[in-house]
Amino acid sequence: MSGYEAVIGLEVHVQLATAAKIFCGCSTRFGAPPNTQVCPVCTGQPGALPVLNRRAVDLALRLALACGCTVRGRSRFARKSYFYPDLPKGYQITQHEQPLAEGGAVEIGGGARVNLTRIHLEEDAGKTIHGRSTSSVDLNRAGVPLCEIVSEPDLRRPEDAAEYLRVLRGLVRALAVSDGNMEQGSLRCDANVSLRPAGSDALGVKTEIKNLNSFRFVQRALEHEIARQRARLAAGGALAQETRLWDADAGVTRSMRSKEQGRDYRYFPDPDLPPLWVDGAWIARVRAALPELPRARRARLVAELGLSEHDADRLTRERELADYFEATVAAGGAPGRAARWITTELLARVPDPRAVGGAPVTPERLAGLLALWDAGRINSGLAKRIFALMWEGGESAEAVAGREGLFQQQDASVVEAAVRRVVAGSPELAAQYRAGRRNVLGYLVGQVMRTTRGRADPRLVNELLRRELSDQD
DSSP states (O other), X not given: OTTEEEEEEEEEEEEOOOSBOSSSOOBOOTTOOTTOSOOTTTTTOTTOOOOOOHHHHHHHHHHHHHTTOEEOSEEOOEEEEOOOTTOTTSEEEEOOSSOSEEOOEEEEETTEEEEEEEEEEEEOOOEEEEOSSOEEEEOTTTTOEEEEEEEOSOBOSHHHHHHHHHHHHHHHHHTTSOOOOGGGTSEEEEEEEEEEEXXXXXXXXXXEEEEEOSHHHHHHHHHHHHHHHHHHXXXXXXXXXXXXXXXXXXXXXXXXXXXXXXXXXXXXXXXXSOOEEOOHHHHHHHHHTOOXXXXXXXXXXXXXXXXXXXXXXHHTTSHHHHHHHHHHHHTTOOHHHHHHHIIIIIHHHXXXXXXXXXXXXXXXXXXXXXXXXXXXXXOHHHHXXXXXXXXXXXXXXXXXXXXXXXXXXXXXXXXXXHHHHHHHTOHXXXXXXXXXXXXXXXXXXXXXXXXXXXXXXXXXXXHHHHHHHHHTO
């Protein structure tokens, strides 16, 4: 069975960042009490008519253009009929035969591209909440505008599917199309996966895994489903085309229902909504307002500032983090050192990269800290101590270092005296060093740094220790 390969495609649903729902004026605010953001339109009352939210179209166009899609001049909304408690009308308004945009691609690193089939607009359903003995329905989410991004079956590995989803989240956040909060359902996906003999162009029997809302769940669910299908085929069994759910606690997928076909939904054009016309002027306005995309920003940071691909990728995952970095460089911080400090020390204190703008150490103050380091006035250990104090008090690095006496010792004679004291107090280690055990030097360096309260230049300490130990040979 090692001769089989997985074929994976994702259908990603992105809640658009509009203040109102797609076909009515109800609020889209997350976290309101159940069924308080509803009206006759989004609850499917007889005679209520939908009116398209232009802002939702603007955001969908922004995403489509950023992905290089071809935008249709004329698209249509259809009714997708199915019955579930959280779908009050008994159908979902979506786009079927004539979607807003087609084609395009998303780059996921290393030159790999995931081609897109389409991007279309639709409305979200409500939410069913299951208890032990009862179930309830919250319709606040019903009618929230969605973009559905359908990929071609270009992915082969579960880890690449998770990476594709990460890239998409970064893109929608950079575009301000969506907040991309997976824990709140603003970004979620259905994963389609099948197995086929390696080298074959034919597609195997497809399974759809519904409503995956984390990168880890996407990867784990696909890994499990691929293993399940491989085991079934190895045993000579047949696979059913079905929809499955991911049980995160058990780490398995479970059968939900047989997979629907297009005819099961009985699509037909929505008679209450006219065709959506998007002319060249509208497209031009949206294109002109596009911000710098993450992949372009990443390439610029590498080309202009000399960052590594790894650092540039980490910094451009979230727009706010890249903004903080560029503000630090603009204030005088060395790009390489700023990148490393931000992705280690800063993110250790701000786990959510989008929150770095509110950090007590501003980009300007971080640049000041790094400037002291570059000038040789502090070392890496002192920089970390100063940074911690800056975080607590919001002061500049210069002020903290001056008040706490944390500038690096500039008097070589003071450091030399400390080196001699340490060597004199460690005769056994000194003898081991002279006998060829060079690894003891690190311990002696640490002792000198402790004696000088971390204020000595480590390079000078190494130099003076070697000289002192050699002089006594």
